[in-house]
Amino acid sequence: MGRLASPYGLVSKVSQLPITEGEPRFPIYSASLGNPGEALDVQAGWDHDAMSGNFDGAGGALDRATAAHISVAESLERYSSTSWDPQELVWATAEEMGDDGIPPAAWPTCSAQELAHPRCGLIPSDPRIPLRWVKGWSLTESRPKYVPAVSTYLRFPPESSSERYTHPVSTGCAAHLDPVAAVENGLLEVVERDSIALTWLQKMRLPELEVSAADISPEYQEFWERGQSSTVRTRFFDATTDLGIPVIYGVQLADDDAVLSQVVAATCDPDPHKAVAKLLREAASLRIALRSLSAPGRRSDEDPEDTLSVIGGALLAGPPEKRPLFDFLLEGERPRRSLNELPRFTQKGPALPHLVEKFKAKGFDVVVVDMTTDEAREVGACVVRVLVPQLMPLSFAHRARYLGHPRLYEAPQAMGLQVHSEPEINPHPQPFA
16 A cells, blocks of 8 residues: 555555544544546546545554555545446446346435425436446356446446436445455445444434443454543444344544534444444544534535535534434433344354355345456555445435335334334434544
């Protein structure tokens, strides 16, 4: 990753970010991409707006060098997700693709009520109108499978009305030196985001996890210690869905913080102990980013309900007076579990084959698209996008939360939790960023 950072490299500058007094003491770095439009013809009109998606990578770790390299890897991931060759895309209708493609109708959809709102920004895909497709590989069917390019790449302007059924997000993008690890990490993020969306929209009363230093494996003890703070406390919840892959949802509470009194973070990992470590590390990075974007002159004046801001909902839910928004998690009786009660993968070697089997058993698709750019290939890295159309997407557009997707109502029922109908769905913008 260090070879990508130089005044003339993919990443022009790597900087350590300041930590506010009393915050968890993880070293956090940011890697600046600059303007990718200078290098990519497809991004010639690039507009670097952190409010609508920060494309500069961020990384946190126990030591500064690792944190800096992680930030570069994330910048590589973001850059690669905005790079495509128009000549490799296939223009065709869903009917013309047949069984070789996963049509827009099979992806999460907005409800009729959402689509009727003039600020929704999305429309149903018309099967008679062609759209662009990109070739991927189905891990569940072991064959090539085409997916809509608009569901794959970021900063991908629609060129057909059939491409206006979704707002692209980064879920499932991953970079790694090991291709298997990249795919596994991307798939775990898809599972994590599915759980995050379900938790907030359905106001799921998740079981609370009782976690202490004595519960954490020795290899993750230092993450636990660094994540402790005199001003910030974290409550952990078991957000594992019907997939049986451990997901931990965290709410960080800082009673005296006027801006970030509540911050949400979540992680998915076959090892729940590692998931706790990752959550604490990522929450520390998130707090720095949110605080910098909450400064006067940085915050958007637009109503978060009418923007595509990835941080609007988080900043809206941050002030102390907004804590009642989290009552469904923080208040009331609920089951309590220990960390060791969560499912844990004990097989040796990569977890990917076992993860894929879980999706096969559910009848879900798992498709991987190779987004490796020249810059990644030159340093021995690969970048992928993992897609599972049956799972619930995380949407930062409050007017387009895909409330018509069946999983939003079927998953809580499968988990034995209360199911809210569309009129009862959480009316507040998503606080995860």
